[in-house]
Amino acid sequence: MLAGRLNVTTRTFAVEEVDVPEPGPGEVLVKVAAAGVCLSDVHLIEGMLRPLYLQGDTVTLGHEVAGTVDRLGEGVTGPRPGDRVLLQAGEERDGVVHTRGVDYDGGWAEYALATVDTLVPIPDDLPFDQACFIPDAVSTPWAAIVATAEVRPAEAVGVWGVGGLGAHGVQLLRLVGAYPILAFDPLDAARQRALAFGADLALDPADPDLPAKVRAATSGLGLRAAFDFAGVPPVREQAAACLGPGGRLVLVGLTDKPLSLADGTRFSYLQQQIRGHYGSAAEHVVQLVDLVRGHRLDLTRSVSGTFPLAKAAEAVQALESKTGNPIRLILSP
Template identity: 60%
Template sequence: MRTMLAGRLHLDTRNFSVEEVPVPTPGPGEVLVEMRAAGVCLSDVHLIDGTLTPATPTEKVARSQRVTLGHEVAGVVHALGPDLTGHWAPGMRVVLESGRNCDRCPGCARRRPCRQPLTLGVDYDGGWADYVVARQDTLVRIPDHLPFDQAAIIPDAVSTPYAALVRSGAVRPAQSVGIWGVGGLGAHAVRIARMIGAVPVIAVDPLPSARERALAFGADLALDPADPGFAEAVDDATRGRGLGVAFDFAGHPAVAEQAVPLLTPGGSLVLVGLTPEPVTIKDSVMFTFEGKQIRGHLGSLSDDVEQLIALTAAGRLDLAPSVSARVPLAEAAEAVSRLERKTGDPIRIVLTR
């Protein structure tokens, strides 16, 4: 029996370790991908510490109480399962989408949005492994000149803020934008907002290093949320207009309290960062009178990943600065610890083989 290394989380004990497990066999409509790069996300940390848990685990994960982590994965097609309908061949360079439809719910039956989407590396085995099985409809080809470590982080680290800005926030050129939290997702939100043409792009983070990074990534202004002159600085930067759209990538209730009063009439706050804490609106009268909105956002669509691959491959979006470190798969636990402690203030740590 062939074996491989895999970063496995024991859901019953929340114990994470790199273990030797059998190499999986692709089933009908599936492909076996040899992992070349896999991103380490804060949600992986939250899965390990128990803050997050699989919402719709597959029968295999539910029965074994074990799952291989990793939802940002790029690699090479290694072997093909039966009954493939696409044109796949060993050696093709691919990136995996970070989830898949359940194919069982009423939404899937009617070709509508899936009501119970499954997340790679959460609900089914992900890519922190030498090899990972992927359904063919979750694979996207990548060009030869796009490095694996940059391609790997496109699903989620880049596609989630991209979809938040383009879809949920519907950001337009010359529109004022505020971005709270300039970590792994927020840093890319700053770059995407500038690429879209938002003006001004205001980044908000309590960490001086994060504010410096935001400016390097194209923010017009970077503010400390605790600055006594915070509201006045936003007013000056927007020439009294306020923020057309604000984005919470920090996942902190205080963001809404600070951002909502700064929204222009008709403006929106888009919640991207996850928190179990309630979001409170202090003045609901003015909120309603001015037609403001609060929207939730999660993940991205297949089109978003394909568009970002095209933008990155064409040089419109340089993701090289986003790869903070490359760590061997065997040292995945250390990579998780480094992210949890924010050692070096990383944007994305990438596991490699």
């Protein structure tokens, strides 16, 4: 079968022929129908992210995966061949979370292995190209909103970066009743997308009147929660400056750069907080599938383009360069 393989030592990525894996006890072989291309995959190829638990130097990328059950390993009960499923983006091993497509082989392939407890059934009317990125592209902002930030209805919130995570962040903040929702992005197309996804106001971070506009939109109180989906130090400083009393700055976008605050005394006086966030839990993915099943969440606008698996490198380049300002690019084996 074809698989998109990364040597994490040499940072060499290639789509190559490998053997179809055999499901062992407690495992299921899934025929991949769609796999998302995430900025984390780009970071892995670039070397900014490194696997912690990978055995060996090479891994099949892809932590956003959906398809059909193909074969069952020994002792597996419940799922049946042909069942439509998505795969959780990771699993717990010996008390430690391992990430699919990072610490073990993922879904940029024609077939992928998964332990049976990481399969999530999906409804027949949910297309695979929308289901695959629920783990991470949708579940990460969802967990950041409901678990890390603990956003309440009618709280003023800000979203910095309206890309793959931020666009869904806006949509999900609308779902939980946040108000007003302010979006910040230097790209006009991204700001327009934020408004289409439910933001009440979309601003250019370089706008010299930005502080005044934030105060006006929040009745002078500032933001209760600010989300950095960009992972850029100046974004974090600007977002922190827009917080009101008791406000929470939630760091979702990844960066290896230091975090600094322009006015630490003000931050402490207003009893503000910085909360780190990474990924999501299994229940967040299940919740989102239920919300899609109940027609509370629509992901049809999130698929920005599809590439054949053999052209995975082109998809990575398109995401890295932001060609077409994508939300999610999809690989189709």
